[in-house]
Amino acid sequence: MSPGDRPTIFALSSGNPPAAIAIIRISGPGADAAVEALAGRLPAPRHATLATLRERGSELLDKGLVLRFPGPDSATGEDLAELHLHGGRSVVAAVLAALGRIDGLRPAEPGEFTRRAFENGRIDLSEAEGLADLLMAETQSQRRAALALAGGALSRMVEDWQRHLLNLSARLEAALDFADEGDVEDELPDAWREGLGQLARALAEILDRPPIERLRDGVRVVIAGPPNAGKSSLLNVLAGRDAAIISEIAGTTRDLVEAPTAIGGAPFLLVDTAGLRDSGDRIESIGIDRARASLADADIILWLGDPAECPHRERAILIHSKADLAPPTTEADCSVSARTGQGIDTLIDLLTTRASSLLPQQGEVAINARHRSLLIEVRASLVEAMAAYDPLVAAEALRQARLALDRITGRAGVEEMLDAVFGSFCIGK
Incomplete structure (x- = not known):
């Protein structure tokens, strides 16, 4: 489904009423139309604008602030709007009901806003997992570890490993391309194997750290x-x-x-x-x-x-x-x-x-069980490549290592995990 064909979703994104303020998010191609239907006009993008909200010009729903964030430069990567309302139960229920009666809009499912951010490239899978951890954080150490993951700390490490691995893979592919011309030795050079060893040792250091689950x-x-x-x-x-x-x-x-x-x-x-x-x-x-x-x-x-x-x-x-x-x-x-x-x-x-000594240290990137299993796969593939005398065997091992790294950030092979990851979020996230 293309972004323009997706239904527009809405949900209460703040705590359950009653509260001082309630925030309702709307995301999708019909977000602007929904705002115009309730407010009677479209406020300027990224400016909080006071508006009177009515359903099709009938009775008053509330007076509140309206914010618009045109896509793709928004939290979800698509048109996004927020309604900042008075936080009474009746107000929230009336506005949600009015949104539900607009054609093309439906209530969001758990984690659907974050899933759209992932699908639209605003965040990767490891950052989404960090956001889920942040929502559940109860201690200072949990908060710090979740913020690091949500902020892309692991993603940046994976990108560095991927660049290193791609460079080594390119050197190996070049050796294979020129092998028929007799310009390449039968055995892979020691410097190439040492490059793999450096990457394997870096992964081993991460794997030796305490798991994030202990937090x-x-x-x-x-x-x-x-x-x-x-x-x-x-x-x-x-x-x-x-x-x-x-x-x-x-x-x-x-x-x-x-x-x-x-x-x-x-x-x-x-x-x-x-x-x-x-x-x-x-x-x-x-x-x-x-x-x-x-x-x-x-x-x-x-x-x-x-x-x-x-x-x-x-x-x-x-x-x-x-x-x-x-x-x-x-x-x-x-x-x-x-x-x-x-x-x-x-x-x-x-x-x-x-x-x-048993908990992830402040400032260190902590990994969860899914990351750990994939990094173990990567390291095993690197060890296999280092031990291989046949360049074709080594090339296949490096390909498997790259695929496992891609699964950490959600670039490949994670469809079976997405429902479980995003299903752990609350409705408005």
Whole structure:
């Protein structure tokens, strides 16, 4: 479908009413006609203009600001308009209903504005993914990583890799073109292989970085130890709310209790577990088995038991709990009291320091699982090309590497992903 044949879409792009201001976006070939139908005239492009909105000259809908952004130099790459209205439910409902009665207009689907921006070349697929992450960001670190992706940081890196790869591919193709004339050695030159090696090492560096999903899911911190060690009390203090039930009765916690929270601007998923002990209670035993399994998946373990019994010591912080009741042990990394707050700041410093090495660093480009799988494909193709003695085999490997890079930015082979990516957006985005 050509851009001129597309239906014109509209949607509320601000938060749900009631609100001080509501913004309705209109995008498509009929955007100007829709504005003229409601406002009675077309304001100058890119100038906020006060207008009285009526449906076909009948009763007043609202008085608000109208902005026009002619395509292709707009957010969606096509004619775009915004109506800035009073944010009452009745006003928004009346204007949306009036737009729905204009021929050629229909309500937008989730993510359709952003999808049109992608299809019209205003953004690439990785930038769209960054925008989706930005809409879901809840912590400062999530916001920074999403802004970098939405701002094209990964796209620029991919473009550099593509230029490097195209240069190497061109040299190889030239070698193949002149091979029949006897001007090219049977083996590919060392400098060419070194160029591939440099690119492979650059990709390996990116792949070694912490994944962006950890910013969304949080650093998994499992609080473990024997019954009545103060695990639930510590979770509540760190989470800043009563997420777990506290009781003097041993075995109160029988299942995993998860509490997502932000500490120092970084995301954490705190997990309270059943006290580790031998138990004849079948239900409690199930909880203990789950607690032991959760330790294997933990990024950080807060161990509130005997240091000698701590599993996965390399990932653990040894906690002397209830420090207000008993002196600390020399093996403990930190002494805390959930009741008095003693040592909590020290523990938080230890947590944020450990987490800093597990999360994407500020200023670094973080990649998601889709990017990672494609970069692994690219690197595997580069390794295959470096190992090949037949130039034809090497050329095919480089072609596969270029295709995988194109799929990162959405230039090829991503049709099956588009619905899932843009379907995660809200209606007005």
